[in-house]
Amino acid sequence: MTIHAIQEADTTYGATPYDSVWTSQEVPVQQPDALERTMLAQDKLYVVLAVVLIIWIGLAAFIYRTDRRIDRLERKLDARISDEDVSP
Amino acid sequence: MATPGKTYKRLRNIVLAWLTLVVLGGFLLDIPRINILEHTARNLYFHVPMWFTMMAAFFVSAWHSARYLSSLDRVRDTRALEAARVGAIFGILGLVTGIVWARFTWYVGQGIWWNFDPKQTMAAVQLLIYGAYFTLRASVEEPEKRARIAAVYNLFAAACVPFLLYVLPRQMESLHPGAEGNPAFSDITHPIMRVVFYAAVIGFIGLFWVLYTQRVRLAALNERADDIPES
DSSP: OOOOOOOOOOTTTOOOOOOGGGTTSOOOOOOOOHHHHHHHHHHHHHHHHHHHHHHHHHHHHHHHHHHHHHHHHHHHHHHHSOHHHHOO | OOOHHHHHHHHHHHHHHHHHHHHHHHHHSOOOOOTTTGGGGGGGGTHHHHHHHHHHHHHHHHHHHHHHHHHOOHHHHHHHHHHHHHHHHHHHHHHHHHHHHHHTTTSTTTTOSOOOOHHHHHHHHHHHHHHHHHHHHHHOOSHHHHHHHHHHHHHHHHHHHHIIIIITGGGSOOSSTTSTTSOOHHHHSOHHHHHHHHHHHHHHHHHHHHHHHHHHHHHHHHHHHHHSOOO
């Protein structure tokens, strides 16, 4: 990682460390990389999109896990109830 | 209850429709433009309710653990476990969304994914405490003993929540509102944003309730299946 000299923060991409715990430490402000350019487009709306997608993926993963448990229960019931008993 | 399934279905449909409206409102309603924050202020509707939901879930979990200790009813143990599990999911989502939000808002140009913000760190510690709850459960074989030890530990874990998420982070400087030098949430937030935010909190807590109820029903069915003698 190349360390650049501190530049004056510009209004578009520049950032100053808001977290003043670290202000004594000199944090080099780099040029935005490709990932940042993507995320900061549209007034940073894509950051919100990323957050919503993370939540959605997390909840979907949880639904998959619940589904696996339902599968296990179905197999257990199949093993315990013979075919004659469950036929309607 | 005569028709528990009916109440559940009605509430579930309301929760899902409600959350759909929250997402629509979260993206479509106009919000004041603030430098640095810009549109990421909308994350207030998604990141913060994760934590409120996690706390509500852990509270439900602790309540059932306390009830377990006084009643020794196994249903209480199941409810405590499932509430803690869904709560931990919301906590992890809150942590990850917080990392992404900070990375592309305050830490732009610095490439920092994790800056040991006090609230972030304490929340991670809190999740580890709950991780130990699940590990503890997995390590005890006998159901009675497991339920009792887990219930006592769960009460300790829940007692940590207010200290780790409110008392300690507010003593230190942090990106989060209410911390040293930062105004509290209610002083700075636009009225429209507050409406959507509270709606989102209610919606996500409702979603927790739906997922938690599904899990509890499934666990109850599993126990009934265990009671069937093997053919």
